[in-house]
Amino acid sequence: MKSILGLFAAIGLVLGMTQMAAAGSIDPNDSPLWQTMHQDFLYGDEAVFDDLVTVVMPVDIENSTDVPVAIRLSPDLGEVEEVALIAENNPIPLVARMYPHRQINMFGIKIRLEMSTPVRAAARTADGVWHVGSEWANVLTPGGCSAPIEFSEAGAGARLGEISFRTYARDDGTDRLKMRIIHPMETGFAFTPEGDEIPAYFVERIELADENGPIADLVTNAAVAPDPIFTIDTAGLNQSLQINARDSEGLQFETFR
Amino acid sequence: MTIIRTSISAFVVLAALLAASLSAHARGLTYGLQADEIADGVYVFWGLQENWNVQNGGNIVNTGFIVGDKEVLAIDTGPTKFYADEMIRVIRSITDKPIRNTVVTHHHPDHSFGLQRFKKINSRVMMHPEARAGLLRDGAALIGFMEIAMGQGWMAGTEIDKPNKSIRQSMKLDLGGRTALIMPLDGGHTPGDVIVMDQKTGTLFAGDLIFHQRAPTVPHADIPTWLDHLNTMSAMDWQRIVPGHGPLVTDRSVFNMMADYLEYLQQFAEDSVARGDTLADAMTSDVPERFHGLSTLQIEYRRSMLSLFRKIETQDFDAAAAVN
Numbered sequence: 121m122k123s124i125l126g127l128f129a130a131i132g133l134v135l136g137m138t139q140m141a142a143a144g145s146i147d148p149n150d151s152p153l154w155q156t157m158h159q160d161f162l163y164g165d166e167a168v169f170d171d172l173v174t175v176v177m178p179v180d181i182e183n184s185t186d187v188p189v190a191i192r193l194s195p196d197l198g199e200v201e202e203v204a205l206i207a208e209n210n211p212i213p214l215v216a217r218m219y220p221h222r223q224i225n226m227f228g229i230k231i232r233l234e235m236s237t238p239v240r241a242a243a244r245t246a247d248g249v250w251h252v253g254s255e256w257a258n259v260l261t262p263g264g265c266s267a268p269i270e271f272s273e274a275g276a277g278a279r280l281g282e283i284s285f286r287t288y289a290r291d292d293g294t295d296r297l298k299m300r301i302i303h304p305m306e307t308g309f310a311f312t313p314e315g316d317e318i319p320a321y322f323v324e325r326i327e328l329a330d331e332n333g334p335i336a337d338l339v340t341n342a343a344v345a346p347d348p349i350f351t352i353d354t355a356g357l358n359q360s361l362q363i364n365a366r367d368s369e370g371l372q373f374e375t376f377r
Numbered sequence: 378m379t380i381i382r383t384s385i386s387a388f389v390v391l392a393a394l395l396a397a398s399l400s401a402h403a404r405g406l407t408y409g410l411q412a413d414e415i416a417d418g419v420y421v422f423w424g425l426q427e428n429w430n431v432q433n434g435g436n437i438v439n440t441g442f443i444v445g446d447k448e449v450l451a452i453d454t455g456p457t458k459f460y461a462d463e464m465i466r467v468i469r470s471i472t473d474k475p476i477r478n479t480v481v482t483h484h485h486p487d488h489s490f491g492l493q494r495f496k497k498i499n500s501r502v503m504m505h506p507e508a509r510a511g512l513l514r515d516g517a518a519l520i521g522f523m524e525i526a527m528g529q530g531w532m533a534g535t536e537i538d539k540p541n542k543s544i545r546q547s548m549k550l551d552l553g554g555r556t557a558l559i560m561p562l563d564g565g566h567t568p569g570d571v572i573v574m575d576q577k578t579g580t581l582f583a584g585d586l587i588f589h590q591r592a593p594t595v596p597h598a599d600i601p602t603w604l605d606h607l608n609t610m611s612a613m614d615w616q617r618i619v620p621g622h623g624p625l626v627t628d629r630s631v632f633n634m635m636a637d638y639l640e641y642l643q644q645f646a647e648d649s650v651a652r653g654d655t656l657a658d659a660m661t662s663d664v665p666e667r668f669h670g671l672s673t674l675q676i677e678y679r680r681s682m683l684s685l686f687r688k689i690e691t692q693d694f695d696a697a698a699a700v701n
Contacts, residue, residue, distance in 0.1 A: 178660040178679050186687070188656035228655035261522055284698035288653030296653045300694045349690075351655050 144169045149238040149254050153208045161204055161214050162242055166249045172197050173243045173253035181233060181257055184264025186345050190228040191241040197251060202244040203227060207257075209237035211265050211309060212343040220354075221334040225294055228351030232264035232307070232343050233257055265343065266309040281373035283363050295357035297328065297335070300349045301365055301373065307342040323348060326365045330358035406459045406530065408436045412467050416578035418444040418555070420471070421619050422455075422464060424487075426591060426672040429456075434531035435523065436460065438487040439619055441582060442468055443575050445552025448477035451500065452573050452582045453621075454491030456523065458534040461491025465498060476500045478550060480559055481540060482584025482621065483570045484511035485594070486519045493538035504540035505561050508569030511597070512537065544571050562586060562610070565603030566593070572610070579616030586610065589623030589631050590670065592677035593639065596684040600643040607632050623672070638668055642678075646685040650693055659686045 147154040148169055158167055176190040193200060203218040215231050218224075233239075236259045242250045285299035301323060308320030322342040328335040336352060362376040412420040421441040429435050435456030442451045442464075449472060454461045468476060479495040481504045482488055489512055492502045504512070516537035524532050547560040555577040563569050566585050573582040585594065586606055610618075611632045618626035649659045660682045664674060671677075 176655075176657045176661055178657070180676060180679070182676075182680060183683060186683070188660060190655045190657035226655075228657060230656070261525060282698055284694045286653065286693070286697050290653065298653055298655075349694075351653075 147238075147254075149256055151208055151238050153213075154238070157206050157208055157213060157240070161206055162244075162250045165244070167242065167252055168249060169252050169254065171253070172251045173241050175239055175241050175253045175255040177239065177255055177257065179256065179258055181259045182261055184233045184259050184261050187231050187233050187257065187264070188228070189231055189239060189241075190226060190351070191253070192226050193224060193243055195223065195225065197243055197245055199246045200224070200243045201246060204240075204242045204244075204250075205229065205231070206240040206242070207231060207233055207237050207343060208240070210234050210343050212307060212341050214341055215343040216341065217339040219337040219339075221336055222354055224336060224352055224354050225292075226296075226351065226353035228298075228349070230345040230349050232305075232345050233259050234265040235259050235262040264345075265307045281365070281367070281371060283365065283373055283375040285361065285363060285375070285377075287357055287361070290353065292353075294353040294355050296351060296353050297357060297361070298349065298351045299328075299363060300347060301326070302347050303367065305342050305344055305346045305348060321368055323365055323367045326350070326363065328352065329362045329364075331360045332356075332358050406434075406533075408434060408455075408460055408463055410436075410460070410463045410467055412442075412471060415617065415619070415625060416575070416580050419575055419578055419580045420444070420468075421625075422467070423624070424622060426623065428673050428676055429487075429523065429526040431528045431531075433527070434460070435487055435527055437622065439621060439623075440464060440488075441619055442476070443552060443555070443557055443573075443580075444472050444474060445555045447474065447551070447553025449474050450550060450552055450557050450573070451476050451479040451495060452619075453482055453488040453584070454479060454495055454502075456487040456490050456535075457531050458491060458494055458536070459531065461494035464491065465494060474553075478503060480504075480544075480571060480573050480582075481508065482572065482582070483567045484508040484515070485567065485585065485597075486516075486523055488584065488621070490516075490520075490523075490535050490537075492540060493536050496538060496541065501542055502540040503542045503544050503559065503571075505563055505569030505571050506543045506545060507563060508567065508571070509540055509543065511567065511569060513539065562606045564599055565606040566595075567597040570606075574613065574615070579614060581610065581613060581615040581618045583610060583618050583620055583626075585621035587618055587620035587623075587626060587631060588635065588671075589618075589620040589626050590672060591620075591623040592668070592671040592674045592681075593635065594677060595639070595642065595681045598639075600639050600685075603639060604636055607636055638671070641665065641668070642681050642685060646682060646689050649686060650689045656682070656686050656690070 172194040174192045181187050200220050205215040206213050218227055239255050239257050242252045244250050279302045282302040288296040290296050303323050306318050306321040310318045323340050326338040365373040410422045414420050424436050424438040425433050427437055440453040440455055442449055479500045479502045495502050550557045558574040560572050562572050660679045664678050
């Protein structure tokens with residue numbers, strides 16, 4: 121009896137190791153900051169690098185104030201409770217969190233990158249494990265978080281907080297929601313030509329819902345690019361949509377259809 | 378932790394720039410420019426089929442000059458002070474006629490950033506007014522971009538300067554024994570392009586309206602207008618074309634290739650936005666095989682999508698905003 125238990129334990133160990141090798145807790149980008157990121161933003165919870173979460177983005181970045189990122193979330197993840205997007209070498213590493221209220225297969229966003237960095241997307245499943253996908257972004261024009269940019273004027277003008285959106289039926293059978301909100305998304309690290317600091321000012325929360333209830337909540341930081349665009353793929357989007365947003369000055373914006 | 382990492386990275390970047398600048402100094406910052414006489418009295422400095430980098434110092438552009446009995450006309454001024462100075466030295470080694478006029482075909486840095494040096498030798502520098510505006514608007518930012526892309530050593534002493542004369546409409550320049558036609562062909566590749574035709578030999582300096590065997594740059598482009606300009610140039614009475622980038626053009630196939638690629642870009646970006654693609658999808662999509670022979674394709678394709686897709690997407694969101 122004892123030996124059979126031992127055998128089971130051995131098989132279990134081997135299986136466990138095999139799974140570890142396939143998924144892996146070793147950072148594929150071998151970044152010295154990963155441990156800190158893991159503690160600070162993934163709460164030190166169990167995290168595995170696997171291909172259930174993938175980061176799609178151009179790897180050579182020439183416009184560091186508009187870096188498009190698409191996070192693909194495999195249906196094999198099952199229920200996802202939280203998605204975090206982290207750009208490690210940014211002065212604001214945590215770009216955004218998304219809390220899905222239904223199955224979401226893709227989350228698209230545009231971000232700022234201060235310099236070359238690993239970009240991590242982590243999805244926390246119901247069992248509390250983070251599944252992490254990574255891409256290395258080679259930033260050819262550093263300073264996406266600290267360069268003053270022309271968008272600021274447009275975003276702070278009469279259209280501040282204007283939300284527009286469209287929905288699309290995608291080839292894979294999902295529905296896509298794509299939305300834009302006009303906002304300067306100031307990081308607080310940029311200066312005017314006169315040398316005055318431009319204070320941080322950004323959209324910090326967005327709630328998406330349709331007639332069937334909430335779709336997802338987003339928590340956003342100033343590392344999201346100016347005039348943010350978000351894209352979400354989910355099945356069975358209802359025709360009536362409601363989007364609410366709030367910025368760091370407490371202003372509230374909404375639109376609905 | 379982040380701050381330490383930042384300063385280490387900054388140090389590494391500085392060290393790399395210093396090394397680049399030292400090695401450039403060790404070589405005496407020379408581009409090794411050689412004037413190739415492609416037709417009687419018409420010379421070209423051929424650029425490399427590469428993107429900007431620390432090794433080439435931005436020598437990726439074709440510049441040239443036309444020698445008349447009275448005077449010389451220079452066409453484009455290269456990416457840096459050092460490039461322009463070298464150009465001027467080589468021209469002077471070939472002819473003692475004064476470089477009375479210089480045409481800068483548009484405001485992009487590889488063509489315009491040497492213009493201060495031509496002014497310095499009392500050449501009259503001519504540009505389209507829109508190109509002048511673009512240079513003064515974007516120049517400082519572009520110097521910063523180029524210092525990052527190819528190292529500060531190559532950029533040392535390069536300053537943004539204004540042209541002396543605006544070219545608003547076609548004009549003929551008598552160089553002595555030959556006439557150069559200077560003709561605005563604007564709003565296609567950039568808001569302020571100019572082409573130059575040496576009428577004696579039928580040599581057309583097309584600036585960046587023609588990229589030969591190289592992916593064109595479109596961030597300031599209006600593709601439908603560019604296609605019109607291709608037709609205009611195709612119908613002109615030329616024997617050979619010096620493109621802004623790539624080897625000499627002697628037949629018409631370049632027009633088909635350029636139109637095919639530009640139409641593809643425009644159509645793909647429009648379809649992509651209409652389908653609801655993300656820009657990440659569009660920028661990482663595969664380019665059809667028939668374009669794979671174009672040099673610098675990958676980086677230019679991504680640049681093109683970034684600007685074209687966002688432009689169309691912005692119009693689409695603006696239209697949606699009116700409805701939502």
